[in-house]
Amino acid sequence: MAFIDGIADFRSDTVTRPTPEMRRAMAEAEVGDDVYGEDPTVNALEEESAAAVGKPAAVFVPTGSMGNQLAIGTLTRPGDEVLCVEAAHVRNYEVAAAAAVSGVQFRTLPGPGGQMTATEVGTAIDQSHHHMPRITMLVWENTHNVSGGTVVPYEMMVASTAVARLGGLSVHIDGARIFNAVAATGISAEDFAAVADTIQFCFSKGLGAPVGSILCGSKEVIDEARYMRKRLGGGMRQVGVVAAPARVALRDRDRVAEDHKVARRLADGIGDRYPEAVDLARVETNMVVVDARAFPFPVAELVDRLNKQGVIIGTLGPHLIRLVTHRDVNESDVERLLAVIDEMRR
Ligand SMILES: Cc1ncc(COP(=O)(O)O)c(C=O)c1O
Incomplete structure (x- = not known):
């Protein structure tokens, strides 16, 4: 449903506001000092999150970026290389944290769709000779954000990871939206996570909580990550007030399937009007990438007209629009958006 101020914001699934149930959970949360390991709500969230992905341990972090960077810092040494796709969040959108914090660099594969x-993985490892940096880690991103929320096929993750393991690499999944991949494929989060040493997922994206992410893995790795979290200033105190809505979000994680239906309606609606605008086959989860060159009007005018109607959209470049569905937009918001496109056609 649109926000109470009537705004429908399709820019990202990070824009959701806490539900009344989340706000109640925040108000009623039992708390303690989490740096001493004494916040019962955080402890419960960590246990429930680890169980949700079938790992023994988890550490609550403020952001997905910190979850990814703790994995890199824990599983690499300075001077190592991390293998990922060119358009990986961990490489492009975490303000060079891997280099600045852990002293590693990335080796990239073209990776359409995050694949x-x-x-490719075997060749990259084979090409890494004694005078080149050692590739010691592989990072998957599933779903892959920049490709429009596409799912990296599970079978590919298994096959490529097997090759990486032969080369001695550690494996991390940036699963900011792993539950979208689960909803789209029916493959369990445990199965996806079993591919990797560590998985990070976000409560603050499709799951709809206001804050927080989690890094899951073995007890040894998570203990080390917890130590690094403190070093980076991420040791939080009575943070159960933030973990409480994350627990609500985690419990309701299957809800993201609804967002996929709304995204499908949106994609079909635009595709019916301008077939060249949307590649329907790539609409797999909660994102719709639109090529605005298919419209007979400039994209800036569309953004402006939608804004005036209380519908906010984001662009990925001069011609590309990315529309993201989440708990705070629904089918009637999609109809509002399509109505503006129809008005502009006249
Ligand atoms: C795939 C992916 N990984 C990691 C992150 C980082 O999350 P945060 O913004 O909480 O640092 C994002 C954020 O959009 C993301 O899309």
Whole structure:
């Protein structure tokens, strides 16, 4: 449903506001000092999150970026290389944290849709000779944000990871939206996570909580990550007030399937009007990428007209629009958006 101020914001699934149930959970949360490991709400969230992805341990972090960076810092040494796709969040949108904090650099594969084949991974590892940096880690991103929320196929993750393991690499999943991948494929989060040593997922994206992410893995790795979290200033105190809405979000994680239906309606609606604008096959989860060159009007005018109607959209570049569905937009918001496109056609 649109926000109470009537705004429908399709820019990202990070824009959701806490539900009344989340706000109640925040108000009623039992808290303690989490740096001493004494916040019962955080402890419960960590246990429930680890169980949700079938890992023994988890550490609550303020952001997905910190979850990813703790994984890199814990599983690499300075001077190592991390293998990922060119358009990986961990490489492009975490303000060079891997280099600045952990002293590693990235080796990239083209990675359309976030995909890396076993052959590509094997070749990259083979090409890494004694005078080159050692590739010691592979990072998957599933779903892949910049590709429009596409799912990296589970079978590919298994096959390519097997090759990476032969080369001695650690494996991390940036699963900011892993539950979208689960909803789209029916493959369990445990199965996806079993591919990797560590998985990070976000409560503050499709799950709809206001804050927080979690890094899950073995007890040893998570203990080390917890130590690094403190070093980075991420040791939070009575943070159960923030973990409480995250617990509500985690419990309701299957809800993201609704967002996929709304995204499908949106994609079909635009595709019916301008077939060249949307590649329907790539609408797999809660994102719709629109090529605005298919419209007979400038994208800036569309953004402006929608804004005036209380519908906010974001652009990925001069011609590309990314529309993201989440708990605070629904089918009637989609109809509002389509109505503006129809008005502009006249
Ligand atoms: C795929 C992916 N990974 C990691 C992050 C980082 O999350 P945060 O903004 O909480 O640092 C994002 C944020 O959009 C993301 O899309």
